Amino acid sequence: MCKITNFGRDLDNLRGNGNDNKTRLPVRWMAPETLWSSEFSIESDVWSFGVVVWEIVTLGNTPYPGMSAKEVIEYLKQGSRLSRPKHCKEDLYLLMMKCWSQKPSRRPKFKDLVHELEEIERDTQVYVTSIRAIDDVQEYAITTE
Template sequence: MNKANLTKLVRDLAARNCLVGENNVLKISDFGMSRQEDGGVYSSSGLKQIPIKWTAPEALNYGRYSSESDVWSFGILLWETFSLGVCPYPGMTNQQAREQVERGYRMSAPQHCPEDIFKIMMKCWDYKPENRPKFSELQKELAVIKKKITS
């Protein structure tokens, strides 16, 4: 994912909004919730149609969307991908998932998920946004993993 040069906040990065094109190029669709960055942060009020299970804690709690909150969602997208499309936080309601995340719960690795990929997910789900990796770092890490797997 080459988001390093984008200035939009996706705010709804999820498997349901991803299209796979020629040469396995992933395209993000449904920009209904996307917003232009202003100083790196977008503020929102209210919980109108927020995809709770995909949304970072700071966005849910304070309406603060940033590249870091998109990284949280990217971690959820990775989990969806490696679980072969299972809805995140299986067996939990939106409210239960939100409460569990606040208590420090993080989903376990999907069956057959490579350990290196799960480590990336866990970095994406750091409670503190400033501790999450940048998309440029994720791109490099994933390229290394891909090379290791395909060689």
């Protein structure tokens, strides 16, 4: 069982209403509307879920490797998204991309994600090519040092 949380912070802290003005935001997991307008929703949670799937596929790599938080924000403003790991099957990456739709209303509902993941599981024997995954993880580590 996997639990997705808000990194131990409550929404008041994330919105800047907490007592600690130095609260670091989890920018790498936040949807654009949350970054620009502090809009939190189930749709912004779907965005974060897509990032978590990317992390799982990369065996725990940091999203947007080698970028600062400021660079991540600029990258997203340009409409860019996390790239597909070489070892990730196309259908799983397409699911991630749906989670990262610019318009929150175009992102899938969690129930639809469950259905799509079940379809991927049913149709695919190999989700991640493990030898290539290890090579990719090593490549990410080299480029971020």
